[in-house]
Amino acid sequence: MSNIFSKVKKGYELFKSIDLTQLEALSKKVDLQEMMTAFGKLDDQQLMGIQKMLKSGTKKHRELPPINGDFYELSDSLSPEDRELQLKVRAFLEKEVKPIVNNYWLKDRFPHELIPKLAALNICGLTYDGYGCPNRSFLMEGIIASEMGRIDASIATFFGVQSGLAMGSIYICGSEEQKQRWLPKMQKMELIGSFGLTEPEVGSAVAGGLTTTAKRVGDKWILNGQKKWIGNSTFADVNIIWARDLADNQVKGFVIEKDTPGFVVEKIEGKMALRIVQNGLITLTNCEVSEENRLQKCDSFKDTAKVLQMTRAGVAWMAVGVARGAYESALKYTRERKQFSKPIASFQLIQNHLVEMLSNLTAMQTLVFQLSKLQDEGKLTDEHASLAKVFCSLRTRDVVSKAREVMGGNGILLEYDVARFVADAEAIYSYEGTKEINSLIVGRAITGFSAFV
Structure with missing residues (x-):
């Protein structure tokens, strides 16, 4: 009892x-x-x-850990000034870019209203010395590329073409007069640039011979040929065009301003990736360019390759940003999405996918941090940049794939962002040198044998 x-x-x-x-x-x-x-x-x-x-x-609702793709806290190694700039760029992207990108991506249009707002950040030509440029580290340039990729790869690509490929061509291959003429206005984004190297029939083989030709006649050059996949070219003010000199068979660089007779751009339609980027097919028909618009310090493709080496590191960073954006979007989704009366983030298989994504992301982050350190120390080689491009673009593919998988059917809807990351990762995988070509560059460095045809 x-x-x-x-x-x-x-x-x-x-x-x-x-x-x-x-x-x-x-x-x-x-x-x-x-x-x-x-x-x-x-x-x-x-x-x-x-x-x-x-x-x-x-019990009160348990507070979940913050969503942070920087698992090894690499950003903590930045100086207070660099960390402040990183967060400033991130806040801009979250406020100004993220709310509009899906709409522009869907409509295959570019948000021109963002250009003056981007210019106000004063990050264009970040690593260059002089001409109004900030002269910051390559590490900081990479971090900014990653922050942009985290929100949208198209905006990151637009900026990479402007600040890296176009301005970089003039900075590396231009005379002092040419630098003074174009770089300050490009830094303020008062002039927008494009970079025309790839051709309809020549992509990976550009080093072996361009079909676009340049013939000198007096103090002018006559250019003929086509360039394809040229980002920003539909509205660019200055276009960097690389052509083969008929006299010595070497590559020369030219700055062609818009509305130049014989220079025509047709927008490439029907893309499944980087839809905000306005890629063009450029046709040059007896296009006359003055000698003063020829890049004076470019005598062969080796000079062009210096620009590509510098910007290839930025593409690796951009891939990291895309992977981080996909991972963080997927993590947020799985913590909010419920099935069987529980958040799907509490399920073992989902957690396994998330950890694999984070593992790839963290490996990429540590690689590009070291890559930029080498670049800041003046030790960067072609094979360093190529290995980063190979690994990061390949692993990003895997991360975005798993992000789409854990989101189920919703993973193919633009409103959840991951569908855009999946599509854009395919373009990053191919541009600035395909995975195969970059692999052969590294292979040549480690074996001593060239496997190029």
Whole structure:
């Protein structure tokens, strides 16, 4: 009898943890006297289980850890000034870019209203010395490329063409007069640039011979040929065009301003990736360019390759940003999406996918941090940049694929962002040197044999 009384007493203690409002609501659902009798038949382990259940029901909602793709906290190694700039760029992208990119991506249009806002950040030509450029580190340039890729690869590509390929061609291959003429306005984004190297029939083989030709006639050059996939070219003010000099068969660089007779751009339609980037097919028909618009310090493709080496590191960083954006979007989704009355992030298979994504992302981040360190120390080689491009673009493909997988059918909807990351990762995988070509550059460096045809 005393044992039953003890158990009922424990049941009473449990009910004391329920306030009067809850008790009144409970009395409308169950017979409280019958329940008290039932408590007398429970053993101690069962009573403890009920008590635990009641206590857990009164606990406050557990705060989840922050969503942060920088798992190894690499950003903590930045100086306070660099960290401040990183967060400034991130805030801009979150506020100004993220809300509009899906709409522009879907419509295959470019948000021109963003250009003056980007210019106000004063990050264009970040690593160059002089001409109004900030002269910051290559590490910081990479971090900015990653921050842009985290929100949208198209905006990152637009900026990479402007700040890296176009301005970089003039900075590396131009005379002092040419630098003074174009770079300050490009830094302020008052002039927008494009970079025309790839051709309809010549992509990976550009080093072996361009079909676009240049012939000198007096103090002018006559250019003929086509360039394809040229980002920004539909609205660029200055276009860097690389052509083969018929006199010595060497590559020369030219700055062709818009509205130049014989220079025609046709927008490439029907892309499944980087749809915000306005890629053009450029046709040059007896296009006259003055000698003063020829890049004076470019005498062969080796000079062009210096520009590509510098910007290839930025593409690796951009791939990291895309992977981070996809991972963080997927993590957020899985913590909010419920199936079987539980967030799917609590399921083992989902957690396994998320950890694999984070592993790839963290490996990429540590690689590009070291890559930029080499670049800042003047030790960067073609093979360093190529290895980063190979690994990061390949692993990004895997990350975005798993992000789409954990989101199920919603993963193909633009509103969740990951569908855009999946598509854009395919373009990053191919441009600035395909995975295969970049692999052969690294292979040549480690074996001593060239496998190029």
